[in-house]
Amino acid sequence: MQSRFVDSVARTRAAQPVLARMTDYLEQTGIIGIHYTRAVPADISASGLICATGAERRAWFLEKYADHFSHSELRAIKAAWQQFFTERQNSVRDSKVFFCLTMRALLNGGAAPLLENFGGEAINMPLVGLPRITDKIRVLGSPLIVRCGLKPSRLRGSWDHPAAVVWLSAFHTRLNPQAALYDVDVYTTSSISPEDVISVETAAEWA
Secondary structure: OOOOOOHHHHOOOOHHHHHHHHHHHHHHHOEEEEEEEEEOHHHHHHHOEOOOOHHHHHHHHHHHHHHHOOHHHHHHHHHHHHHHOOHHHHHHHOOOEEEEOOOHHHHOOOOHHHHHOOOOHHHHHHHOOOHHHHHHHOOOOEEEEEEEEEOHHHOEOOOOOHHHHHHHHHHHHHHOOOOOOOOOOEEEOOOEOHHHEEEEEEOHHHO
């Protein structure tokens, strides 16, 4: 009740055994991870969420969608990619599938760039200054909310027990109406199989 932000509780030494026990429980029950993307629903239903490098994603995009762009637009796309995707930029995204653990990003607009632009950051992030190209990218696919069944042991993030911290934060908001709901980006370093995809829904507001 004395804390507005869960950090002040979750970072204490006394909270660590509690978070560890919560994580053990969640490992048994499973959790739902939320992946925001603009994609073709049938692709996800057939293949799940594929963990790939940015270079692999960009090669796939050109193989499948190059005919949507003129030769000059393709040159501009490749030049923007080459300039932007340094080794450091690639290390942030390569071979990772990202998730949120609440719907907060949908409500506060944080998910908007992912829902509006086809293919994820590894494709569209350097192209924001090219309006003719981004206009074409934004009509590809559909804005999707993909819910997946996950285990905490598969997740990586900025916390040792990210799923437990988010769960503790949700409980915190029930006790203290002034508390801020905390969410954190987490990721896996392996693909999500179609069997682990719980649902694929269109985000109507961005359709």
